[in-house]
Amino acid sequence: MLINIDEIGVNSEVHWIIFMGDRVVANKQQQALLKSTWQDLPIVHHYNDQIISLGEYQGAPCLAIDVGNEQLELEEFETISLRGIYLSENFPLFQTVARAWQWILFRRTHRFCGQCGSTMQQVDWEMATQCFNCHHRCYPRVSPCIIVSIRKGDKILLAQGKAQRERKIFSTLAGFVESGESLEQAVHREVFEEVGIKIKNIEYFDSQPWPFPHSLMMGFIAEHDSGEIEVDGDEILEAHWYEADKLPLTPPTISIAGQLIKETLSRIANLPTSEFDNKT
The missing domain is CATH 3.90.79.20 (Nucleoside Triphosphate Pyrophosphohydrolase)
Incomplete structure (x- = not known):
């Protein structure tokens, strides 16, 4: 304020x-x-x-x-x-x-009112702007996004979109939550839209505000259920299953993407070898 x-x-x-x-x-x-x-x-x-x-x-x-x-x-x-x-x-x-x-x-x-066009005024008791003509009030925009790390046996799914191509980085899958859907529904939809696979055992991990420009990233960990990778070619250009010792360049752990990758690799390292059977 x-x-x-x-x-x-x-x-x-x-x-x-x-x-x-x-x-x-x-x-x-x-x-x-x-x-x-x-x-x-x-x-x-x-x-x-x-x-x-x-x-x-x-x-x-x-x-x-x-x-x-x-x-x-x-x-x-x-x-x-x-x-x-x-x-x-x-x-x-x-x-x-x-x-x-x-x-x-x-x-x-938010300098002008979206309802009547009058100049908005900053209120001094909270982070909001107020139109004193029509009494419309606005708060900072927060765009909910899901981000998910997916495991298949001893491998992790990493993908590269247009934004990562120049930096040569591979990361987890992410996308905006659409109106009327739950976070879990958004996870299933985004994964299927971007890489064509179905997932199971979705587990909430953590969240992180992300200022590019005003997202709230909600992180999940999941397991592969069925289907083969087939990228959409629009948001995702390339995606593969990677073993822990053959990873491409990934985001730093200051980001929730990096934290999700680190946690997934830790879980893979602690799995019994029987978990890898028929998962490759």
């Missing part, structure tokens, strides 16, 4: 997440979030009525500011992308910045 800097104190050191376009302003020497007093950040003083409170990060208040497309003079600073923060594999940092980005994206895309 919005906060007045006087509530924190102009001389208190806090963490700042300043978005310039879609990049975060960082300290060149520290290679981390800015940690500074308000007094020492004159470049953003004209945004003093747009400060968003994110709670705490590493024991200190964490505040976010969006300067939009303004090009700040950054003599002592540099900018880094969300992907760059993700690849640093600093999960607490990525999680905090991801949360800030989703709130800022919400504010950028």
Whole structure:
């Protein structure tokens, strides 16, 4: 929610997440979030009525500011992308910045009322915008997605879509939940649509907010039931069953995809050899 800097104190050191376009302003020497007093950040003083409170990060208040497309003079600073923060594999940092980005994206895309066209106003007691003409209220968009790791005997299914082709990465299957379907129905549908197989023994694993752009990834682990891999050729370009010692490049474990792969491989390693019979 919005906060007045006087509530924190102009001389208190806090963490700042300043978005310039879609990049975060960082300290060149520290290679981390800015940690500074308000007094020492004159470049953003004209945004003093747009400060968003994110709670705490590493024991200190964490505040976010969006300067939009303004090009700040950054003599002592540099900018880094969300992907760059993700690849640093600093999960607490990525999680905090991801949360800030989703709130800022919400504010950028909800400036006007979708019902009457009037200017929306930020309410100061929760993360929402309010139209004081027709009383329509909006909250940050969250898009539910499923992501699933599939095992067949001692092998794991890994696939490559268009987004992974350039980075030469293979990952788990994922997709958006459609209106009116449960998470489990979405898992079955996405798997069959993308690789043409049926699965069983679906088990919930964990969830992760994902800021590209505003997804909530809900992870599952499942087993192959029937069918042979037949990729759709649209979202998925290539998919194979891989043995644990012959894996392609996969996502880091800061992502839920990487965590699902790690967990599936751990379960494969602990299976009795009888489980592999007739599963290859």
